[in-house]
Amino acid sequence: MSKNAGVYLDIADAIRRDIVSQELAPHTRLPSEPELAVKYRAARATVRRALAKLQDEGLIYSRQAVGSFVAEPRVEQDLDHLTSFTEFMVYRGMKPGSRLIETGTQEVTDPESPILHYLGLRAGAKVLHIRRLRLGGREPLVIASTWLPEARFPDFWQHDLASKSVYEIMGESGHKPTDAIQTIESVTLNEVDAKLLALSTGAPALRICRVAYASGLPVEYAIDLYRGDRTKFRVRLGVLEKRLSAQIHSEQIAI
Ligand code: 16G
Numbered sequence: 001m002s003k004n005a006g007v008y009l010d011i012a013d014a015i016r017r018d019i020v021s022q023e024l025a026p027h028t029r030l031p032s033e034p035e036l037a038v039k040y041r042a043a044r045a046t047v048r049r050a051l052a053k054l055q056d057e058g059l060i061y062s063r064q065a066v067g068s069f070v071a072e073p074r075v076e077q078d079l080d081h082l083t084s085f086t087e088f089m090v091y092r093g094m095k096p097g098s099r100l101i102e103t104g105t106q107e108v109t110d111p112e113s114p115i116l117h118y119l120g121l122r123a124g125a126k127v128l129h130i131r132r133l134r135l136g137g138r139e140p141l142v143i144a145s146t147w148l149p150e151a152r153f154p155d156f157w158q159h160d161l162a163s164k165s166v167y168e169i170m171g172e173s174g175h176k177p178t179d180a181i182q183t184i185e186s187v188t189l190n191e192v193d194a195k196l197l198a199l200s201t202g203a204p205a206l207r208i209c210r211v212a213y214a215s216g217l218p219v220e221y222a223i224d225l226y227r228g229d230r231t232k233f234r235v236r237l238g239v240l241e242k243r244l245s246a247q248i249h250s251e252q253i254a255i
Helices: 004-020 033-040 044-058 085-091 114-119 167-174 191-196 244-250
Strands: 060-061 066-068 074-077 096-108 123-138 137-151 178-187 204-214 217-227 233-234
Touching: 004 044, 004 191, 033 044, 044 060, 044 066, 085 096, 085 167, 096 137, 114 123, 114 137, 137 167, 137 191
Parallel strands: 074 233
Antiparallel strands: 060 066, 096 123, 123 137, 137 217, 178 204, 204 217
16 A cells, blocks of 8 residues: 555544544544645545545544534444343443334234244243344443243233333243344344434444343343444353364364
């Protein structure tokens, strides 16, 4: 790469440093492109490229005809531990909130339904369905859909779901999840979901499917849509146990 080709990266680095050190607070308007071009003695196209890079990283957002602004920092979630949304928000020093979108008891008749499959139920079983918009402070962060086997939570609807944690309610029935398996994939938001999350249609999101277990029994099937611009997951990785490593190499398991 020639020296000039990297100039936009230097500009992006300089602005990123100011954002990460919080010298530039969230929602601060950045200087205009011509002002930045003067400041960094670069062409406007180079400045535009630096800003596009920062936007891709989710560090800034732009408002048409107004300019570029510093984005809120991403909410980083540790994947090493099983936590409820409420516990996670409190741990992050944010106020957890919920807005109910849909709730009700459903009879699942389709034998192919993933809800039956993951909860280990037969066709015709009843499940409790809760669809919520989860908030961090006043900001929408996640659209969470959850299904629980009705038989295990007979008093469920007596609780105020707008203010109470679902995992806490599950705990009161003696079935608080103790472990879970989840997958994470990137998706783009449809019009309805984008509106709920205050984003534009087609914006990126992370879709998490989770099956949670209490003492080995499946007690929750959940599909969450996390805002792509506000979410970061962190995982701790250890060296593979020798025995497992040997097995993987000999069986050539793809991981
Ligand atoms: C988390 C769980 C979700 C669970 C919710 C309960 C993930 C990916 N999902 O969002 O499955 O339903 O917590 O939260 O971690 P609550 O107890 O605050 O209602």
